Amino acid sequence: MARKYTGSPGGETMRQHVRSALFAVIFAAFAPSAFAQSAIAGLVRDASGAVLPGVTVEASSSALIEGARTTVTDATGQYSIVDLRPGTYAVTFTLTGFRTVKREGIVLPTSFTATINADLAVGTLEEAITVTGASPLVDVQRSVSQSVMTRETLDTIPTGKDPFAVGQLIAGVTTTTPDVGGTQIMQQPTLQVHGSSNNDNVFMVDGVQIQHMGFGGNQTGFYFNDGLMEEIGYQTSSLPAEAPVGGVQINMIPHDGGNTFHGSLFATGANDGMQANNLDDDLIALGFRAQNRVQSVYDVNATLGGPIRRDRLWFFGTFRRWSANNFLGNTFTSTGDQAVDDQHISDATGRVTWQASKRNKVSAHYDRSIKWRGHRPNNWLSASINDPISDVVQTTQLNYIGEVKWSSPINNRVFADAALFSLPINYTLGFEPDATPNAIATFDQIRSTIGGVSPRMDTNSARMNTWAGSASFLTGAHSVKAGAQVRTGWSQELFTIRGDILQITSNGVPNSVRLVNTPSGHKETGVNAAVYMQDSWRLNRVTINPGVRYERFVMSIPAQSAPAGTWIGPRDFAAQDGIVNWNTVSPRVGASWDVRGDGRTAVKGGVSRYDRLEGITIIQPLNQRNISFQLCPWSDANNDLTAQLSEIARDRCSGSLQPTLGNVDPNLKRPHQWEYTVMVQRQIGANTAVSVGYYGRRFGDLYTTVNAAVPSSAYSPVTITNPLTNQPLTVYNQDPATRGLVRNVVATVPNLEQHYNGVEFQMNTRMRQATVFGGLTIGSDYGDQDTFPAPLTGDLNNPNVSINNRGAVGFDSTYQVRGGFSYRLPANVQLSGSIREATGLPQSRVYPVTTSIVQGLTQVTQNIQVAPRGDFRYPWVNLVDLRLAWSVRSGSTRFEPTVDLFNVFDNSAVTSAVTTIGSSLGRPSAIVMGRLVRVGGRITF
Numbered sequence: 001m002a003r004k005y006t007g008s009p010g011g012e013t014m015r016q017h018v019r020s021a022l023f024a025v026i027f028a029a030f031a032p033s034a035f036a037q038s039a040i041a042g043l044v045r046d047a048s049g050a051v052l053p054g055v056t057v058e059a060s061s062s063a064l065i066e067g068a069r070t071t072v073t074d075a076t077g078q079y080s081i082v083d084l085r086p087g088t089y090a091v092t093f094t095l096t097g098f099r100t101v102k103r104e105g106i107v108l109p110t111s112f113t114a115t116i117n118a119d120l121a122v123g124t125l126e127e128a129i130t131v132t133g134a135s136p137l138v139d140v141q142r143s144v145s146q147s148v149m150t151r152e153t154l155d156t157i158p159t160g161k162d163p164f165a166v167g168q169l170i171a172g173v174t175t176t177t178p179d180v181g182g183t184q185i186m187q188q189p190t191l192q193v194h195g196s197s198n199n200d201n202v203f204m205v206d207g208v209q210i211q212h213m214g215f216g217g218n219q220t221g222f223y224f225n226d227g228l229m230e231e232i233g234y235q236t237s238s239l240p241a242e243a244p245v246g247g248v249q250i251n252m253i254p255h256d257g258g259n260t261f262h263g264s265l266f267a268t269g270a271n272d273g274m275q276a277n278n279l280d281d282d283l284i285a286l287g288f289r290a291q292n293r294v295q296s297v298y299d300v301n302a303t304l305g306g307p308i309r310r311d312r313l314w315f316f317g318t319f320r321r322w323s324a325n326n327f328l329g330n331t332f333t334s335t336g337d338q339a340v341d342d343q344h345i346s347d348a349t350g351r352v353t354w355q356a357s358k359r360n361k362v363s364a365h366y367d368r369s370i371k372w373r374g375h376r377p378n379n380w381l382s383a384s385i386n387d388p389i390s391d392v393v394q395t396t397q398l399n400y401i402g403e404v405k406w407s408s409p410i411n412n413r414v415f416a417d418a419a420l421f422s423l424p425i426n427y428t429l430g431f432e433p434d435a436t437p438n439a440i441a442t443f444d445q446i447r448s449t450i451g452g453v454s455p456r457m458d459t460n461s462a463r464m465n466t467w468a469g470s471a472s473f474l475t476g477a478h479s480v481k482a483g484a485q486v487r488t489g490w491s492q493e494l495f496t497i498r499g500d501i502l503q504i505t506s507n508g509v510p511n512s513v514r515l516v517n518t519p520s521g522h523k524e525t526g527v528n529a530a531v532y533m534q535d536s537w538r539l540n541r542v543t544i545n546p547g548v549r550y551e552r553f554v555m556s557i558p559a560q561s562a563p564a565g566t567w568i569g570p571r572d573f574a575a576q577d578g579i580v581n582w583n584t585v586s587p588r589v590g591a592s593w594d595v596r597g598d599g600r601t602a603v604k605g606g607v608s609r610y611d612r613l614e615g616i617t618i619i620q621p622l623n624q625r626n627i628s629f630q631l632c633p634w635s636d637a638n639n640d641l642t643a644q645l646s647e648i649a650r651d652r653c654s655g656s657l658q659p660t661l662g663n664v665d666p667n668l669k670r671p672h673q674w675e676y677t678v679m680v681q682r683q684i685g686a687n688t689a690v691s692v693g694y695y696g697r698r699f700g701d702l703y704t705t706v707n708a709a710v711p712s713s714a715y716s717p718v719t720i721t722n723p724l725t726n727q728p729l730t731v732y733n734q735d736p737a738t739r740g741l742v743r744n745v746v747a748t749v750p751n752l753e754q755h756y757n758g759v760e761f762q763m764n765t766r767m768r769q770a771t772v773f774g775g776l777t778i779g780s781d782y783g784d785q786d787t788f789p790a791p792l793t794g795d796l797n798n799p800n801v802s803i804n805n806r807g808a809v810g811f812d813s814t815y816q817v818r819g820g821f822s823y824r825l826p827a828n829v830q831l832s833g834s835i836r837e838a839t840g841l842p843q844s845r846v847y848p849v850t851t852s853i854v855q856g857l858t859q860v861t862q863n864i865q866v867a868p869r870g871d872f873r874y875p876w877v878n879l880v881d882l883r884l885a886w887s888v889r890s891g892s893t894r895f896e897p898t899v900d901l902f903n904v905f906d907n908s909a910v911t912s913a914v915t916t917i918g919s920s921l922g923r924p925s926a927i928v929m930g931r932l933v934r935v936g937g938r939i940t941f
Contacts, residue, residue, distance in 0.1 A: 038108050040116055045119050046120055053075045055079070055120070057070065057093055063084075064084070064087075066355050076476060083472075086148075087108060088108070098120040100129070105132045107135040109231060111233045114139075115141065137683045139592075139602070140593075140601075143238045145677065145679065148233050151229070151231060155266075157820045159881075162223075162226065163250050167191050171775025172236060172816065172818075173192070174192050174813050176189065176912075181881075190218065192247070195754070195758070197613070200610070201613070202244060203250050206254055216613075223369055225369075228252070230255045240590075241586075242481070242485075244611070256314055256353045259306075263305065265301075265939045269935070275294045277291075277930060292328055299320070312355050315352050323345070328341055329924065329925055348368050349365060350365060352364055352365070369396070376429060380627075383449055395427065405419040421467075422466075426460070427460050430457050435454075440502075445505070462490060465487070467486045479535070480535050485530045488525075490525040491523070491524060500515065503643050504634070516567070517629065519563055533548055541595070548587045549588070551611055553580065559574055560572075571624075576619075590608070591606065605678040609675075621662025622661055622663070626659045628657055662705065663708070663745040665745055669701040671699060672701055688765035691760075695756070695759075696756065703752075705746050705795065709741035710738045710798070715800075717730050718854050722866050723866065734859050738858075749786070751784075752786050752796075754786075755783055756781045760777045777817075779812075780808075782806075791846060804864075804869075813838045817835060819834065830884075832885070834879075835879070837876070837879070840874030843873055844867070850862075863916075874909060877911075881904065883898055883899070885897070898935070899935050900932075901932075903932060906931040910927050911927060
């Protein structure tokens with residue numbers, strides 16, 4: 001039974017929230033836990049094949065500020081060195097009475113366990129044997145699926161130099177906004193993989209989660225500096241217990257500095273004269289008058305790092321300024337000019353790494369970002385034509401990442417670390433500075449235009465903090481890990497409207513006004529705490545990776561107030577604590593079998609339960625301070641197109657200045673998923689690895705908002721003709737007695753279900769002159785929609801919503817090809833590129849049923865899906881990008897001019913279009929950007 005929350009009875013107090021957070025932090029400090037980045041492990045034997053305990057194993061690398069890490073093999077001859085930075089390593093094995101063995105040139109990527117075994121022969125320590133061989137390409141101990149983009153790959157393959165743009169090269173990853181030459185990196189698109197949820201994008205810097213608690217919970221609230229990244233790891237399946245959710249988990253590994261000074265300067269850019277015109281006759285026939293295209297794009301990035309004190313204190317700094325100014329597709333100003341979305345971001349980062357003692361290392365970094373967007377559409381009211389004066393200008397007041405991390409190999413068997421992260425976000429979506437101070441926003445509902453000034457100004461602020469602690473116990477065949485993570489935060493939006501009024505016209509004729517309860521807004525808070533335990537248990541050639549995660553998520557609305565406005569007095573609202581209080585347990589188990597015992601062939605898989613990532617916006621409908629309005633008739637008696645009080649029929653207003661409060665079902669469950677994976681990986685020769693895998697995913701406990709005041713029994717069937725098939729179609733008319741009844745409830749809908757099944761083939765080869773990586777994914781993402789884009793609504797008590805609601809979901813793309821390559825030509829010339837091919841994403845077909853179609857239709861207008869989503873699709877996307885670079889050296893300095901060619905074949909696939917049946921059906925609003933030439937270069941020293 002639904003309950004409406006108006007106060008805090010039965011909820012949790014803030015004191016309880018703090019107590020929960022403190023418990024998890026204390027657990028993090030003392031419990032055995034770890035979020036290791038990478039590891040080297042293996043088995044040491046003598047010439048007869050007997051295991052050798054007591055062998056000293058040292059892993060050394062210039063990537064380690066301490067220079068080297070050591071351990072000793074246990075009674076079974078096994079060893080493991082955890083939490084190693086990405087880099088190139090040498091591993092040395094020593095034992096009195098045996099020859100020393102040294103293995104050099106081991107390239108260790110992030111989140112990878114390299115298996116390095118050794119056979120020691122009888123002799124003296126001075127009789128050293130040095131072996132330089134190929135690095136392992138198959139992780140035979142971990143069951144996780146991941147792809148790693150090294151610094152070399154990030155610098156070589158032409159991309160937008162952004163974690164989201166780079167992520168589009170990962171096998172199985174899909175998005176709605178394919179990037180062409182960095183034109184889309186001013187906004188953060190959603191990435192999906194193997195049927196994952198839109199919500200399930202997790203962002204980490206150095207293993208610490210960086211996530212906005214507001215909105216849907218899947219945003220970072222930050223734009224990242226590419227120069228900071230040493231590597232980017234993309235984990236996609238069979239994630240361990242320390243991973244909060246299932247989906248695309250992006251771990252950005254920052255540079256640490258080093259014992260030598262080094263730096264770089266990268267710059268690139270393009271303008272509208274460097275882009276092809278991919279607007280063809282077919283698009284024009286669909287009503288696409290002007291395509292989205294580049295006005296200008298540029299990116300400048302400088303880095304500098306080195307020692308403050310060798311082997312003790314390192315620094316690294318980077319500055320980046322990047323911009324993408326784009327003409328908007330089919331969007332025009334009141335003067336007929338094509339509208340421009342102009343924006344730029346500046347970012348400066350400083351990082352220090354301090355080896356405080358032999359066993360204690362501290363790293364800290366501060367990353368400050370400033371975004372400016374000159375003409376952003378307002379967040380309240382959408383229109384086809386925006387006069388630039390009616391946009392908002394986005395300015396940043398405060399936005400930074402602050403992170404401190406401590407790590408310590410306490411002894412050869414125990415490793416511990418702890419981290420603290422903070423992210424404040426303050427930005428304003430303000431009125432355009434050229435708007436006159438007394439201008440009032442006017443919306444023409446027939447022409448779909450906004451003029452005068454933006455309908456609303458938003459002042460947004462948020463704070464996120466993360467505490468994480470971890471430790472590892474390495475005991476014999478077990479590597480036991482456990483730990484805790486705590487995220488706390490709040491998010492607030494404050495709304496201001498000129499005159500607290502919006503004027504509405506019809507073809508220029510005054511019609512009505514919205515009288516709004518501004519100043520208004522909303523603020524919500526959340527505490528998300530988790531504890532987990534993970535084991536890695538080696539049984540000869542098999543490694544079993546069982547884990548379990550307990551998570552608690554509490555969402556509340558704090559006490560808040562609003563001052564008086566034009567139409568409403570001052571307001572005070574009591575706190576509503578513990579509106580949502582989720583407690584979940586997620587077991588996960590994976591396994592990996594080293595088939596031949598040589599570290600070259602692995603059969604691995606897993607079964608994992610994940611919660612879905614959620615944001616505190618889910619409780620926003622209960623906030624009594626939120627925006628609301630009355631709609632009142634307006635007759636412009638003096639024809640000045642400015643509404644005076646005497647011209648507004650206040651006695652005939654509909655709606656309310658008090659928000660129509662929603663409800664959250666007290667039995668609301670947190671959505672979750674089960675994931676099933678099986679994979680075979682094989683290293684072929686010294687430089688190539690191939691794999692084939694199956695990926696399955698099934699979602700449950702999905703929720704939506706239903707109108708509990710109008711049950712399904714209040715609707716009666718009516719037969720109409722489906723305009724697509726000319727066949728009979730049953731729709732439903734609402735009982736007139738229930739007209740106007742509303743009690744919206746966010747509730748779990750048990751019969752909602754989504755599932756994914758797919759196979760994937762991957763190949764990765766690294767030869768002396770060339771590298772190639774790529775994958776082919778074939779899959780299907782099918783089920784019931786639980787989120788409904790406009791003009792659809794999600795009230796599943798209304799049987800019209802269930803019509804054709806089962807079909808392709810998310811970013812379902814049947815066939816996907818992803819890959820990249822580089823090839824070194826003579827004369828220090830390098831050719832590199834990437835390919836992104838995919839089946840077009842699914843479309844819906846929406847039919848507005850009105851009283852002209854069903855006489856006496858209570859709803860007046862009822863939007864119906866007249867075909868399952870996926871029966872119609874956007875066109876196939878075919879993107880090939882190329883780069884030609886020439887490298888010139890002068891001493892220790894390298895100059896590398898580059899020429900990039902994006903969208904080589906000038907693909908013009910439609911990516912967004914009108915899906916409502918009518919005269920505008922199929923009219924595009926965006927296509928893939930046309931072929932673009934971008935020139936630039938890099939200097940490194």
